Amino acid sequence: MDNVLEIRNLVKDYPGVRAVNDVSFDIKRNTVHCLVGENGAGKSTLIKILTGAVARTGGKILLNGQEYCAGNPKDAKNKGISTLFQELNVVDQLTVEENLTLGMEDTTFGFLKKTDKIKKIVSVLNSLEPSIHPKQLVSALSVAKKQIVEIAKAVATESDIIIMDEPTAAISESEIKRLFDIIRSLREKNVTVIYISHRLDEIFELGDTVTVMRDGRHIETKPVSQVKERTELIRMMIGKTVFEIYQPKEKRSEEKILEVRHLTNHKLKDISFEANKGEIIGFYGLVGAGKTELARAIYGVDEYKGEILFKGKKLHPSPDKAIAAGIALVPEERRSQGLFTILTIRGNVPVMNMKKISKNGFINSAKERKATLEYIDKLRIATSGTEKEVSKLSGGNQQKVVFSKCLFADADLLILDEPTRGIDVGAKSEIYGIIRALSEEGKSILIFSSELPEIVNICDQIYLLYDGSIKANLQNGCDINTEMIIHIVTGGE
Amino acid sequence: MKIRTAKGKMSNESFITLFMAIVLLVIFMIASLLVPNFFKLQTMVNLVTNFWFVIILGIGVTFLLITGNFDMSVGGVIAMTGVLAVYFCQAANASKSELANGLGFPYGAALVLALLGALAIGGVNAFFIAKLKVASIIITLGTMSVARGIGQVITQGAQRNTSLPDVFGVVGNAAVPGTSIKISVLIMVLLVVIAVIVEKKTVFGRRTYLIGANMQAARLSGVKVTRHLTYLYLTSALLAGITGILLASEYKAGVSNRATGYEFDALVITLLGGTNINGGFGSVLGTVVGALILSVVTSAATGLLLSPDWQFLIKGIVTFLAILAQRFALDRRKA
Numbered sequence: 001m002d003n004v005l006e007i008r009n010l011v012k013d014y015p016g017v018r019a020v021n022d023v024s025f026d027i028k029r030n031t032v033h034c035l036v037g038e039n040g041a042g043k044s045t046l047i048k049i050l051t052g053a054v055a056r057t058g059g060k061i062l063l064n065g066q067e068y069c070a071g072n073p074k075d076a077k078n079k080g081i082s083t084l085f086q087e088l089n090v091v092d093q094l095t096v097e098e099n100l101t102l103g104m105e106d107t108t109f110g111f112l113k114k115t116d117k118i119k120k121i122v123s124v125l126n127s128l129e130p131s132i133h134p135k136q137l138v139s140a141l142s143v144a145k146k147q148i149v150e151i152a153k154a155v156a157t158e159s160d161i162i163i164m165d166e167p168t169a170a171i172s173e174s175e176i177k178r179l180f181d182i183i184r185s186l187r188e189k190n191v192t193v194i195y196i197s198h199r200l201d202e203i204f205e206l207g208d209t210v211t212v213m214r215d216g217r218h219i220e221t222k223p224v225s226q227v228k229e230r231t232e233l234i235r236m237m238i239g240k241t242v243f244e245i246y247q248p249k250e251k252r253s254e255e256k257i258l259e260v261r262h263l264t265n266h267k268l269k270d271i272s273f274e275a276n277k278g279e280i281i282g283f284y285g286l287v288g289a290g291k292t293e294l295a296r297a298i299y300g301v302d303e304y305k306g307e308i309l310f311k312g313k314k315l316h317p318s319p320d321k322a323i324a325a326g327i328a329l330v331p332e333e334r335r336s337q338g339l340f341t342i343l344t345i346r347g348n349v350p351v352m353n354m355k356k357i358s359k360n361g362f363i364n365s366a367k368e369r370k371a372t373l374e375y376i377d378k379l380r381i382a383t384s385g386t387e388k389e390v391s392k393l394s395g396g397n398q399q400k401v402v403f404s405k406c407l408f409a410d411a412d413l414l415i416l417d418e419p420t421r422g423i424d425v426g427a428k429s430e431i432y433g434i435i436r437a438l439s440e441e442g443k444s445i446l447i448f449s450s451e452l453p454e455i456v457n458i459c460d461q462i463y464l465l466y467d468g469s470i471k472a473n474l475q476n477g478c479d480i481n482t483e484m485i486i487h488i489v490t491g492g493e
Numbered sequence: 494m495k496i497r498t499a500k501g502k503m504s505n506e507s508f509i510t511l512f513m514a515i516v517l518l519v520i521f522m523i524a525s526l527l528v529p530n531f532f533k534l535q536t537m538v539n540l541v542t543n544f545w546f547v548i549i550l551g552i553g554v555t556f557l558l559i560t561g562n563f564d565m566s567v568g569g570v571i572a573m574t575g576v577l578a579v580y581f582c583q584a585a586n587a588s589k590s591e592l593a594n595g596l597g598f599p600y601g602a603a604l605v606l607a608l609l610g611a612l613a614i615g616g617v618n619a620f621f622i623a624k625l626k627v628a629s630i631i632i633t634l635g636t637m638s639v640a641r642g643i644g645q646v647i648t649q650g651a652q653r654n655t656s657l658p659d660v661f662g663v664v665g666n667a668a669v670p671g672t673s674i675k676i677s678v679l680i681m682v683l684l685v686v687i688a689v690i691v692e693k694k695t696v697f698g699r700r701t702y703l704i705g706a707n708m709q710a711a712r713l714s715g716v717k718v719t720r721h722l723t724y725l726y727l728t729s730a731l732l733a734g735i736t737g738i739l740l741a742s743e744y745k746a747g748v749s750n751r752a753t754g755y756e757f758d759a760l761v762i763t764l765l766g767g768t769n770i771n772g773g774f775g776s777v778l779g780t781v782v783g784a785l786i787l788s789v790v791t792s793a794a795t796g797l798l799l800s801p802d803w804q805f806l807i808k809g810i811v812t813f814l815a816i817l818a819q820r821f822a823l824d825r826r827k828a
Contacts, residue, residue, distance in 0.1 A: 301713065323715040337713055340706035342773050351703055351714045354696045361695050387504075405714065 004029040004160055004192045005068075010059035012045050017424070019045040021216040023059070027161075027209070032183060032193045034203045034224070037213035038237055038452070043196055046213070047163055050194075051083045052076040064160065082154035083163040086170075088146050092139035097122060099138050100153050125152035128182050144175035148182060155189055162186070163194045168202060169288045180206055198286040200230045200490045212236040234486045238452070252460075253277040256312075257444050258413055260298065263306040267293040269469040271306075275413070275444045280435065282459030282476075283448045285489050290468040291448040292332050295417040298322075298446070299329045310413065323352055328411035330402050332418050332448075334395075338402040341391035345383060346372045348390055348401050352409035375404035379434065396427025403434060414438065417448045432458055456480060464488045505823065509767035510779040512822050516815055517786050524793035531796060542674065544788045545681040546571075546752070549736045550759035551766075551780040552688045553729025558763050560704040560722060561772025562629040566618060567733040567759055569640030570611050571752035574737030576644040578607035579653045579661070579747030587656035592649060600660050608734045614640050615730025616723075623722035637756060644749040654746035665742030677739045684732070688777040701725070705772025762787055765815055767823075786815060 005027040012020040020042045027033045037043050048054045050061070052070030061068045063080060070076035073083065090099050100121045122134045129148045138146060147167055154162045164183075168176045183193055183206060195207065203210055204224060212219040212233065219236050227233060258275040267290045275281050285291050297304045300317035308315040310325050319329070331337035340348055349372045350357045357368045372386045379400040383393060390401055399419070406414055416435070420428045435458055439445055449455050455462055456476065464472040464485060471488050474480065503511075525532035550567045557564045581603035583595020598606065614636050621632040647653070667676045692698040703711040704718055712718050741747050765783030768775025787808065794807040 299713075319713050320715040320717055329713060331710075331713055336707070337709050340703055340710055340773070342706050343702065347699075347702070347706075351699075351711075351716075354699065358696050361697060363694055363696060363699060409715075 002029055003027060004064060006062040008060040008062070010046070010049065010061065011057045012049060012054065013057045019216050020049070023213070023218040025211055025218055025221040027192060027194065029192055030187045030190060031208035032187070032195055032206055034195045034197065034207035034210040035213065036197070036200070036203065036210060036233060036237060041213040042216040043213055047165065047196065050076065050081055050163065077157070077159070080158070080160035081163065082157070082159040082161070084147060084150050084165065084167055086165050088143070088150060090138050090146050090149060094138060095134065096125070096132055096136050096138055096149055097134035099149060100125065100156070121153065121156040124156040125149065128152050128155070128185070142171070142175065144171040144179055147179065151182065155186065155191055159191060161192045161194060165196050166198065166287065168197065168199065198490060200233055203233070204230070214239050230490070230492065231483060231487065234483055238482055238486055252279070253442070257310065259309040261307045263294070263297055263304050263308070265293070265297060265302060265304040267468050268297060268304065271470055273463060273470065273473070275446065277444055278439050278442045279461065280439050280445045280447065280459045281461045281463065282455035283446065283463050283465055284450070284452060284455045284485065285465030286450060289465040289489065291450070291465055292417055294465070295329065295415050295446070295448045299327060299415055323409055326410070326412040328352060328406035328409045328414050330406055330414065330416045330419055334398055334402050339390050339398060342389065344387045344389055345376065345381070345401055346386040349375050349404045349408055352405050356408070371408065375408065379404055380430065396423040399423055399427065399431065403431070411443070413444045413446070415446045418450065419447060420451070420454060452482060452485065456482065466491060505826065506767065506774065506776040506779065508826060509819060509823060510776055510782055513765065513767060513779060513782045513786065513815070513819060516818060517782055517789065520786060520811070521789050524789055528793050528796040531793065536792070540785060540788045540792060542678045544784045545678045546736045546740060547755060547758045547762060548781055548784045549681050549684055549732050550755060551762050551784060552684055552777055553725070553732045554759045555763045555766070555768055555775055555777050555780045556701055556725050557729055558768045558770065559701050559772055559775045560725065561708070562622060562722065563633055563760070564618065564726065564729045565630065565633040565756045566614055566636040566640055567729060568752040568755040569637040570614050570730055570733035571737035571740060571755060572644040572749055573614070573640040574607045574611045574734040575741030575751055576647050576653065576747035576749060577610045578603055578738050578741050579657060580647050581606050582657055582661055583653060584656040592651070592653050593655040595653070595656065600658060604738055607738060608731065611730045611734025611737065612727055615727040618730070619723035619726040622726065623719045641749065644747070648747060648749040650749060652746050652748040657745055662742055662745040665739050677743070680735070680739070685777060685781060692777055702773060705774070758787065761812055765812060767819055786811070
C-alpha cells in the first residue's frame with residue numbers, strides 16, 4: 001500500500017503562537033485515517049493548510065508523490081482534496097442534481113446542457129444512497145443526507161482525499177450507522193478519508209489508522225488495531241500536562257445564590273445544579289456538549305423548560321431581567337455577541353448599567369469618562385485613551401473590555417463562556433487573576449470552557465457535560481483525575 | 494502614559510458633519526457665482542425654510558437608520574394624515590358633492606384622530622419589524638402604499654378642499670409674530686433641537702446606537718431591542734403625521750398625492766449627513782446639513798436652467814458625489 005499524502009516538517013506560525021510545530025506523518029491510500037487531539041492541538045490548522053484556507057509557514061506536503069500547495073478550497077478540490085465541513089456547502093433552494101453539478105455545468109451559449117457527466121454523478125449518488133432522489137429539493141433532506149450528497153459530489157469528481165470534520169456532531173444514531181457504512185465503502189471507490197472526531201469510540205469503529213496531535217505537535221501515528229484501549233489515546237492526547245496547583249478556598253460560603261432545576265430544551269437534557277456565593281463552578285465538555293446552550297439558557301437568551309431560582313426568586317427568561325437581577329454574561333463570541341466594535345471603549349464599558357452614569361435618562365459624561373478610565377486602569381487595558389475604537393484593540397484587550405462591561409453591571413453572578421478563547425498567554429493569566437479576585441469579593445462565577453487546564457486550575461466544582469446532560473460532578477482538589485475526565489466527556493462511562 | 498479622554502477630540506460623527514458643512518459651503522459658493530441673485534439674505538433664508546418638512550421626516554428616518562432600519566412609509570403617512578384631518582374636520586352634509594362632505598368633528602378632535610391614524614401605521618411597522626423581525630424595507634414599502642391608498646380612497650384619488658372651518662388653515666400659514674418665518678419652520682427647529690439632545694445626551698440615544706452597532710450584543714447587554722424599535726417607529730410616524738397636518742393646513746386641502754417621493758428625499762438627506770446605511774453611526778445635525786445641501790442644489794438647478802426637468806439629474810449627481818467624498822474622508826480619518 002502506498003501513501004496518498006506525505007506531510008513533512010509542516011510548520012504554521014500565528015502571531016505569538018506556533019499552531020503547527022514540525023509535523024510529519026503519512027496517510028496510506030484508500031484508508032480511513034483518524035485525526036484526534038484536544039482543542040488547540042493543531043488539527044484545525046493542519047486541515048486549513050490542506051484545504052488552502054491558510055498558508056503554511058514552512059514544510060512540505062506531497063500528494064501522490066508530488067508537491068502540493070492549495071491557494072483556496074476550490075484549488076484544493078481541483079487538486080484532489082475535498083472537504084466536508086461542519087457548515088455544509090449545499091444550496092438548500094436547489095435540487096440534489098443541481099447541487100451535485102453546481103460549478104461544473106456544461107453550457108452551450110450560456111444555456112445548461114444535460115450531459116453524461118450529470119448521469120455519472122447521479123449514478124455515484126445512487127450507488128451510495130439510493131433513497132435520495134436527484135430531483136428532490138435539498139432543503140427537504142436531513143443533515144446526514146446532505147452530507148451524503150456532498151460526499152457523492154467529492155467521489156464523482158475523483159477526489160483522492162475527503163476530509164470530514166466532525167460529521168457526526170449533528171446527526172442521529174441511525175444516520176451515523178448509515179454514514180459509517182458509506183465511509184467504509186469509499187475505500188473501494190479509491191478514496192482516502194481523513195476523519196476528525198472528538199468521539200473516540202468512532203475511531204475504534206471506523207478508523208484504519210489514527211494520528212494524535214497535541215500542542216501543535218505530532219505525537220503518534222499507528223494502526224487503530226494496535227491501540228489497546230481508549231485510555232491509551234487519552235493519555236497521548238493530554239500528555240503529562242502539568243497543571244498549576246489548584247488552591248482550595250479556606251472558607252466556603254453556604255449561602256445559595258443560584259438553583260437550576262430540570263433545565264431542558266432543544267439541546268439540554270434535565271440539567272440541575274446549585275451555586276453558592278463566591279464559588280467558581282466549571283462546566284467542561286467538548287464541542288457540541290451543550291456548554292454554550294446552558295450558559296445562554298441561564299442568562300435567558302434561549303427558551304427552556306424547568307426552573308431557575310436566583311437569590312431565591314424565580315428568574316424570568318430575558319437578558320435584561322437577568323442583568324437587573326444581578327447576572328452578567330461574557331458571551332462565547334466576543335466580536336459578534338459581546339462588543340460594539342465600531343464604538344469606542346467609552347461607548348462599550350457602561351452599556352450594561354446605564355443607570356450608574358445617568359440621571360433621569362440623561363448621561364453624565366464626566367461620570368462616564370471616569371468610569372471608563374477606572375476600568376482601563378483596573379483591568380490594565382492597553383490603549384491610548386477612552387476614545388479608541390474597540391475594533392483596533394488586540395484580542396486580549398477586547399476581552400478585557402467585555403469583562404469591564406460585566407463588572408460595571410455590578411453582577412453577583414458572572415457567566416463566562418470560553419473566557420480566554422483566542423487570546424495570548426499573558427492576557428489569559430491576567431484574566432484568571434481577575435476571576436480569582438472576583439470570587440474573593442464574593443461573586444459567584446460559572447465558567448464554560450473546552451480547555452481542561454482552565455477548568456482544573458481555577459474552579460472549585462467541576463461538572464462534566466456530554467451530549468446535553470451532566471455526566472459527573474467533581475470536587476476539585478489534588479486528587480483530580482484528568483484521564484477520567486477526558487474519558488467521560490468523550491462519551492465513556 | 495497619559496490616557497486621553499473625550500475632551501479635545503472630535504467624534505467621527507462631528508467630523509463628518511463638519512466635513513459636509515464645508516461641502517455645503519463650497520456648493521453654495523459655486524451656486525452664488527453661477528446663478529444670478531443667489532447670494533442674497535432672502536435666498537439663504539429660503540434655503541433653510543423651504544425644506545422644513547423633509548427635515549422633520551429626516552429626524553425619524555435618521556434615528557431608525559442609526560439602528561439599521563428604514564422607514565419608507567413617511568411620505569404615505571403625510572398624505573394619509575392630511576387627508577384624514579381634512580375629512581374629519583369637513584362639515585357633515587354640507588353639500589351634494591361627496592368630496593365636500595366630511596364627518597364634522599371639532600378641529601382638535603380631528604387632529605388627534607388623524608395623528609392616531611399615523612401612529613397606527615407606525616404601530617404596524619413596529620409589529621412586523623421589531624416583533625416579527627421582517628426586513629424593514631419590505632414592511633415600510635408596504636405601509637407606504639397602504640397609507641397613501643387610504644388617502645386615495647377617501648379623496649377618490651383627488652383632493653378634499655371645501656367646507657373646512659377657517660381655523661383649519663391657520664397653523665400652516667401663520668408666521669412667528671414679528672417675522673416672516675412660518676410656525677412650521679419653528680416647529681422644525683424645535684424638533685431638531687430636541688432630537689439632537691436626545692441623540693447626544695440621553696440613554697435612549699445611546700441605546701439607539703448600540704442597536705445599530707451590534708443588535709445581538711445590544712440584546713445580550715440588556716437593551717430591550719423590540720421595545721426601543723417600537724418607540725422609534727411610532728415617533729417617526731408621529732413626526733410624519735404632524736408634517737401631514739401642517740401641510741394640509743398650509744394648502745387648506747387634503748391631497749392624496751401630497752409628499753410623493755418625500756421618503757426618498759428624507760433618506761437621501763440622512764445619507765448625505767453621514768449616517769451609515771448599515772447602522773451604528775450618524776447624527777441628526779448631519780441630516781440637517783444634508784437637507785441644506787439638497788436645498789441649495791435644487792434651488793441652484795432651478796435658477797440656472799429654468800427648467801425643472803433637470804432637477805432630478807443634478808440632484809442625483811450631486812448626491813452621488815457628496816456621498817463618495819464623505820466615505821473617502823471617513824476612511825482616510827479612520828486609517
